[in-house]
Amino acid sequence: MLDSLIIGAGPAGLAAAVASARQGLRVRVVDEFYQPGGRLLGQLHQEPDGTWWNGLAEAARLQQEAVEAGAEIRCGVSVFHVTRQDTSWIVSTSEGVMEASMLLIATGASETPVPIPGWTLPGVMSIGAAQVMTNVQRVRVGTRGVIIGINILSVAIARELLLAEVKVDRMILPAHSVISGDASHPVAVMQSMLRIAHLAPSPLIRMGSKWMKSTWMQRLGTALYPSRGFSMWGIPIQLRTAALAIIGVNQVEGVRIAHITPDGQPVSGTEQIIPADFVCIAGELSPLAELAAVAGCPFAYVPSLGGHIPIHNERMQTPLDGLYVAGNITGIESAKVALAQGTAAGMSMAFSHGSLRDPHVLSDSIKQIEIVRNNATLQFHPGIRAGRMQVGLMAAERSL
Amino acid sequence: MESHRVIVCRCEEVSLADLIETASSYSCTARELKLRTRAGMGCCGGRTCRNMLDQVIEAVTGQKPDHAVSLGYQPPVRPMSFQLLGGRK
Numbered sequence: 001m002l003d004s005l006i007i008g009a010g011p012a013g014l015a016a017a018v019a020s021a022r023q024g025l026r027v028r029v030v031d032e033f034y035q036p037g038g039r040l041l042g043q044l045h046q047e048p049d050g051t052w053w054n055g056l057a058e059a060a061r062l063q064q065e066a067v068e069a070g071a072e073i074r075c076g077v078s079v080f081h082v083t084r085q086d087t088s089w090i091v092s093t094s095e096g097v098m099e100a101s102m103l104l105i106a107t108g109a110s111e112t113p114v115p116i117p118g119w120t121l122p123g124v125m126s127i128g129a130a131q132v133m134t135n136v137q138r139v140r141v142g143t144r145g146v147i148i149g150i151n152i153l154s155v156a157i158a159r160e161l162l163l164a165e166v167k168v169d170r171m172i173l174p175a176h177s178v179i180s181g182d183a184s185h186p187v188a189v190m191q192s193m194l195r196i197a198h199l200a201p202s203p204l205i206r207m208g209s210k211w212m213k214s215t216w217m218q219r220l221g222t223a224l225y226p227s228r229g230f231s232m233w234g235i236p237i238q239l240r241t242a243a244l245a246i247i248g249v250n251q252v253e254g255v256r257i258a259h260i261t262p263d264g265q266p267v268s269g270t271e272q273i274i275p276a277d278f279v280c281i282a283g284e285l286s287p288l289a290e291l292a293a294v295a296g297c298p299f300a301y302v303p304s305l306g307g308h309i310p311i312h313n314e315r316m317q318t319p320l321d322g323l324y325v326a327g328n329i330t331g332i333e334s335a336k337v338a339l340a341q342g343t344a345a346g347m348s349m350a351f352s353h354g355s356l357r358d359p360h361v362l363s364d365s366i367k368q369i370e371i372v373r374n375n376a377t378l379q380f381h382p383g384i385r386a387g388r389m390q391v392g393l394m395a396a397e398r399s400l
Numbered sequence: 401m402e403s404h405r406v407i408v409c410r411c412e413e414v415s416l417a418d419l420i421e422t423a424s425s426y427s428c429t430a431r432e433l434k435l436r437t438r439a440g441m442g443c444c445g446g447r448t449c450r451n452m453l454d455q456v457i458e459a460v461t462g463q464k465p466d467h468a469v470s471l472g473y474q475p476p477v478r479p480m481s482f483q484l485l486g487g488r489k
């Protein structure tokens with residue numbers, strides 16, 4: 001029997017495989033994609049110091065280290081159910097049933113795009129789908145596109161499209177609807193963009209972000225924001241324009257847009273239709289916790305982490321015997337944090353298994369997560385620390 | 401309003417307008433919304449619309465999600481053939 005079965009070959013799952021296999025555990029990683037790496041495969045961005053984060057290379061390195069350490073990686077395997085029986089986990093997959101004494105769920109996150117009239121037309125996709133098509137499958141998503149939704153992820157992916165010579169006409173907000181939330185509110189979007197302004201290519205934007213510390217300045221900044229937007233890498237980012245509908249008969253043909261007030265209300269008489277043959281909708285990310293739920297794991301609802309999080313302690317253990325979690329399933333953060341969490345989960349499984357020779361490596365790997373978090377250039381949410389604290393307290397209440 | 405013609409649950413073809421109307425007339429929970437409209441009960445298991453059901457309920461009734469997951473997950477969490485589920489593979 002396997003000592004540990006890891007579901008998900010993203011940075012968290014692969015790092016856990018490396019760490020636990022190096023401590024002598026019999027480890028298998030399964031993933032439903034045909035290639036290991038998870039979301040890493042599509043990632044390509046420049047750090048403020050000018051160096052590039054190349055997810056594809058990172059995934060290849062992790063895969064090689066995992067295999068060298070003795071872990072087995074099986075792709076194209078979907079897990080559809082997990083149950084605990086006596087002292088082991090029974091994992092039902094598209095390739096048959098597997099059994100292991102410990103189970104790590106590292107299934108990452110899913111996207112929650114904002115629905116817009118016309119969003120079911122062919123040619124409309126989530127921003128993550130555009131990333132995978134462009135950087136993993138190397139398929140051109142279209143010749144002229146509009147990105148609806150301005151956030152850290154969509155700005156990063158817009159640049160990746162640009163590097164692949166796919167034309168992004170502009171980035172705009174979704175029009176206000178009952179469930180569009182802050183995504184359709186220019187002031188709120190401006191506030192969240194200011195937190196990532198240090199990544200901006202233009203010194204002007206970086207400088208401007210330092211001045212706009214207070215809320216009234218941010219409101220003023222939004223009000224003064226030019227309607228044709230600012231350009232980042234030549235892509236107009238239009239905070240004061242919203243997509244009212246995506247139009248087309250059999251596929252995307254264009255987007256009906258209008259100017260909006262700083263509060264997100266459309267300005268009458270400003271409607272116009274712009275041509276496009278693809279549209280990307282960028283929403284939020286939420287932890288993909290379906291398998292933890294069918295396993296019977298209790299949850300914490302923490303909006304700053306992206307939604308419902310399986311309760312876990314700093315050793316990445318859940319209240320269920322032998323069930324561990326790591327990566328974006330525990331909260332939306334960058335790939336580097338997911339990787340550090342995976343290492344800690346791997347050490348933690350080795351510790352429970354009794355094969356960790358030096359217990360300090362476990363506590364060091366836990367400290368390392370915090371160090372990586374502090375240095376991360378991509379901060380998905382300002383409330384991450386408070387959110388993690390809340391999950392930790394709920395774990396402590398269950399004397400985890 | 402125009403945005404009401406939006407389809408939210410693609411499997412069962414439930415629109416945002418249907419959801420808002422049901423949520424307002426019954427002032428119900430996300431689970432009841434699902435059972436009344438079938439949104440989230442299609443073959444994908446609610447993978448794309450589950451969060452939106454919670455958002456509609458929060459926007460219309462003011463109920464915030466609590467720690468327990470409001471819409472339960474049922475295995476199989478991926479579409480699987482009867483052949484596989486019957487152990488013939």
Ligand SMILES: Cc1cc2nc3c(=O)[nH]c(=O)nc-3n(C[C@H](O)[C@H](O)[C@H](O)COP(=O)(O)OP(=O)(O)OC[C@H]3O[C@@H](n4cnc5c(N)ncnc54)[C@H](O)[C@@H]3O)c2cc1C
Binds near residue numbers: 009033044077335
């Ligand atoms: C669209 C998108 C773009 C992102 N871009 C960036 C970025 O540019 N930079 C950055 O730092 N962060 C980015 N992130 C955040 C990203 O989630 C993390 O960087 C990181 O990849 C998370 O690692 P993970 O190991 O937790 O999950 P993932 O990398 O998402 O890996 C999870 C794996 O689990 C597999 N899986 C899920 N369910 C099952 C199942 N039932 N059976 C079998 N396999 C399963 C998936 O196929 C996937 O390969 C992005 C996230 C998304 C969703």
